[in-house]
Amino acid sequence: MYSIFLVDDEELELEMIRDYIRWEEMGIYVAGTALNGRDALEKIEVIQPDIVLTDVQMPVMNGLDMAKRVSELFDWIQFVFLTGHDEFNYVKSALNVGAVGYLLKPLDLSEIVSVIDKVKRRCEEVRMKNRSIRVTKSNIVREMMFEQNEERFRNLAASYHKLSRHTEPRTYTLTLLGLDAPHAAQPGLSLEDGMARLQTHMEEWLADKKLEADLIICREGELGIFMDAASHLSRFTWEDLLKQMQDALGFTMTAAVNEEPEELSRIQDLYRETRLMLEEMFYVGNGRVIYAKDVLRQLESRQIPPFQETAYFEDIHQLASEQAAQKLRDYFNRLVMLRIRKTEVCDFAIGLVERLLEGIHEPITESHKRAELYQSIYQCRTMIEIEAIIMDFAGHAIRTLEHRFMDKNARLVHQVRTTIDQTYHQAITINSLSDQVYLSPNYLRSIFKEKTGMTIHDYLTKIRLNKAKELLADDSLKVQDIAQRVGYESTSYFISLFLKSQGVTPNEYRKNI
Template identity: 25%
Template sequence: MKKVMIVDDEIGIRENIRNSVQWEKEGFHYCGDAPDGELALPLIEEWAPDILITDIKMPFMNGLELASIIRAQKPHIKIIIMSGHDEFSYAQEAIRLGVTEYCLKPVSATELLQILHEVSQKMDEEEQRLTSLTMTKEKLLADLCGGLIGTSDAIDSAKKLSLSLSAKFYTIVIMDIRPHDDSQNSELLLNKTLRILEECGSVDVEFLSYIRSRTERVLLLKSSSENRIMAYLEQLRGQIRLDLEQQFNCSVVIGIGSHQERLQGIHVSYLEADEDKYITRLTQQNKASLREIHLDEKMNILLDRSRFLEFLKIGDPHLRDSFVQEFAAPLQSIDWNSSSYGVYLLNDLTLESFRLANQIFRMGADPDENIRSLQQMIRGITSWEACTRYLCELLDQLWQRRAASSGKYSDVIDQVKAYVSGQYNNEQVSLKSISAHVRISPSHLSKIFSQETGQTITEYLTQVRIGKAKELLKTTSNKTFEIAFKVGYNDPHYFSNIFKKTTGFTPKEYRTRGAVVPDESSVDMRKEPMYE
């Protein structure tokens, strides 16, 4: 709903315009008026109108002078010049100043409304063009990965960018590519490796990509077959990675997320890929530390890691101690005070266990925080008995996540919903503020909520806000801009856009035709971006 202000030195004209137009019904909000340009300036600062209607001939500061100042300071405001003087010189000056419309007095309410609607339409078209220009492929992919854009908006934006997002399966891959030679340009290296990835691509698997940081590229894999994606990922982690490292003298760390069937699942796959990349990098660092261990420290110790991982998946906690004693028996020969080999083995086992847990459990806390804590415990091990205690602790921590995967997050989801229910009218509510309230990191809370509810927190917040707005439209006589403020939108125009996107109706149409509004289950609430 666009805000309109009038500046005219004749009070009768101001009152006539103010009273002859049903502003709210016509989709506008009347801010107020002023008798001349000088008095209008501070009111324009305070009211922030979208459209300014001004007379030319006024005392102190005339309409052309006012228009000149507004065009310089607030070029987004559309100006309609209204004058009783049919002189070509005024029209010329108005055009030179870039006013949107020029009309002659007397102007009827019907004529003024026609002009206002034409100006409003021009503003909407400009906004759409601006949105089209600012929504690049990279921003669209980043918003999809960040869970900041709903399905319908993503499809619309992709269409404008001539991108195809349609697929049966989606998987996110994060590649961290770092040159061994500091003189190499990291951005240039990312572009060179992209060309190789495109040349090695599979005809059955397409990918879109964007640069996330100075050394990281994110790939969105799409395919009609899950098996084809898995085959490509095996090739990517194997031969393609080795070819890149050899050809460009660099290190390549790859994180891979789960396969998803819906666009909204891309966000979950992205978070998992980020976790997997972190664990993969630690694994590579751990293997590098093995090369630094003296040959006489290395021992032929065979740990059946697959057996440990199987026990982690399905083992009985009551059998934990006996299992660990038997599993760790080969480690009794290690001198924990003089050799680093045991630290390497436990680090390797820990990282493999976390990788498995990421795949089959829903991790509820930052993995880096957990891993750092466990690695600190490993460095403090000085005996075989301490080693067995550590393995018991490792199993216990990961079993907590196994228990959580069976619905333990219901309490967290309830806390999120309760917080949103109480704070939906606060424009500042965000993923960051919600995560602080429930004391879970934003990325993991976002992942948990998406997995448990099938929608992002942004989508849920929009659903609650629009639901409350519907209720107010049906049960009160509040104006649209008042309802917008009450449900957490300080910009009534933005609120009206979101309302129409999510319901198919403008607020005004919903109020008058609410009885025939589509069923709630058919409404796509995944619309509103959340900014941190």
Template identity: 25%
Template sequence: MGGRQEQYKVLLVDDEPIILRSLKVAIPWEELGLSIAGEARNGEAALRLIEETSPQIVISDIRMPVIDGIALMKELLPRNPKLLFIFISGYGEFEYARDALRLGAFDYLLKPIDHDELTEMLTRARAKLDRQKENEQLMHSVQMLSMLARERMFSEFTLGNPRPLQHLKWLENSELEREYFMAVVRLDDYASLTAKWSSEEKHLWLFAIRNILEEWSLENGALSIFPFYNGEWVLLFPGSLGTVRKELGERLVADIKRYSKLHCSVGISRTTQGIDQLSTVYPLAAKALYRRFYSGEAGVFIEEETPDTGERDIQYPKELELSLIESIRTLNLERMLLLFDEMSCFIEAQALPKELAQRVIIELVVVLYRQFEQLSLHAELSLEGLLGKLQGQGTLSAVINVLKQDFRDWMQEGSRQAARDDGRSVVDKAKRYIEDNYHKDLSIEEVAEVADLSISHFCTLFKQVSGYTFLEFVTHCRMEKAKYILQNSSVKVYQVAPLVGYQDPKYFTQVFKKATGKTPTEYREEVMRVAGEG
């Protein structure tokens, strides 16, 4: 191996010291260009170490107390999608290992560990990391656009500002100075999907689709990919692929269906040139995609490069859109209904033909629907269902009435949901569950599910409201119960451990001493002595 190659860091996670020792000595780490950044005995410690050491590869036992391997991966991958997980599993955990692969693990191997197999796996992992690095260097300028300026760029060009990135002069000579075109990818029936998914499942599915799109982009010559709204991604392609736009779109739809079993539609823009044209081609690709809602069929929709039909002169109600977004964001139902009346007046004043009026309304509805999505107020709403209803209306007033009714229902449901999601009541519910189940092998994932929150949201909210981390509170409950048992019974110390959730009495003694400053035996003796003196 070349001396100039980058050395990647590996974290080892296993609660069996013998496995950690054997991994350290049996794998030719240096020869592979890898170094061991640290080792952890459980998922909680691994979280802290990963924060401190930023490894590129994690080799972890799949089964661990409190935070198991899969929960650890679910917590970390959304924040660090390039992290590669290799899981070690027992023969009885084969289905569990397959779940890990489905959720984004790089690979897994069965116990007893075949060190040659692991070495080969690490060689492949290293090759993948090298490819990622090379790709990052090749597409540096567009990647930087994606990371540093995406939010600013999209918000600016959605507002229609002509040069959203003029302060980033260094991008002028990027790949976008050559001809390119844009594809907007949108999951079909997104509302019905998110109604079925938990918040954690939604996060994982969107992450999985993004992974598929990133791999697909590399293999099919795309310049870059940006997630836009939830359930929607933007891809940029070099103009040289313009003659095969339809085939590209069809391949993309087919591959997403093949790898994720989900259906999507794609809207593709004309070919353009220059970064300042992003603001022009996004609406074109998005409008092509809106034909999905006119046609009622999924598929690939290409913006026709026909002479201007005068649509450019139609004034889009941008101020009205922003006011409606604000009314949804603040759950101001009265204001929202008044603004829909204003929208009706606007369309009448423009004297728009029915087809053009319908296009303006659909654009506005899609934007407002996404606002509900971003606020997670969309459990029962369906964009496809609403657009279908709108198409069936014969008059503008009927269309506005349907809009008012559906958006009113969605907002009222959102208000009820917001009340249900009051932070303190959610945390109280979680604490009660922990207090009732502290003696079991309790995982953070299980309690987050009870609270109906993602793991990361649950961790943040639990700490804010209770002052404890999840593990601190579980440990607190267990220690209080252990003290009660030691004070009020003659149960032997090694028998106390499983009663309060610890299968290993030695580990229980360590935790107890850390919490109280005394071993369980010393604590009991002191309690007896004080009682005798009393």
């Protein structure tokens, strides 16, 4: 549907045109009215209708002068003139200022329908042309963001200025909208579909607000809004717009709003700075608006602080879920304050999860499971998501322990395995273990094999050899030292066990690390 603005100095005539012509049946809605050219000019600058139907002869400012002024501001607005004088000079003047047609008073309905059909065809042509220009400008902006050849960059800038039809120098601002995994909110919705819906919504919003901006898909899941600094939106508007889009689309997005105006020649710096702002979501969380003041990159550090891991695992094994969760929350809050880099946070999270699973005797052994863990953590866009993954694994560990503790034999086997895990470097016998759990050696052997699928001796050997493989990475340690550190007094016996288990000697294993 197209909008029309009506101008006539005769109030009764204006009301008749507005109320008695069936505009909606022609696919038109009346956006406003005015009684003279000057009043119309002020209102049209705000409303920016598709069509203006105006009388020629009016006081204060006539229709022809008003049309010339409007056309200088908005060359896409279409004009139809009304005149009670069937004179060629008026018609010629009207057509010279770009009128699509003219109507004689008194109005004839069939003539109105014919002229409006012609105007609508012209409006559609203008829309198609403007849409093509917008697409071309957006493509140019995207190319300029990444173009390294200086001559090519200057040519692109010249093309952009030509399409923008600006005579004076302009400055621009950039906002980046990053999608926060739309498939998580709407299963089955791909990132591409989410981006398409976001772009369409943004185009409609800009059109409704009569704002011009170039929308650029800068990279996967990232929409850029490049606009004249004079038209830049207020902070309140961005906050309101983000909430409106999230409610309408059903998924969240994060906005990095760079309010610092830059010339077109500095667009690459503008994009680089705005992208750093968007990455700040890793610390502040997604689904919000980020401004330059939120970016604390000067604090960024690779030095990750120590974690109360012993106390944390004690809480896990005592099934104190809330105390363990609070320790983790406090630690992550500290990581946020220190702006610890993402790689360090991810590596810490992966190591903690692995130790959580080892603590309940479910180590990650299959390579694909390890790869899945790495991928799930490194793909997180915020520290909140990484913290949530650790929380899930901690919950799994506590539920597993709860289930085992309900089973007396499972609880006893867990106790024995924990003892072996902690004292593997000492002399361990079946008798010493059975004494700790008040069972006979034979019965302990039986329930241990039942619950774990391996003998106590095999489990002890596995733990010792796994630790030995870690120690072999240290070239300063001799094989004899390593054998003693993992509980073997006889180096030859250690080597024979290692060879049988790994298919190579300790020294051969060390060479392949």
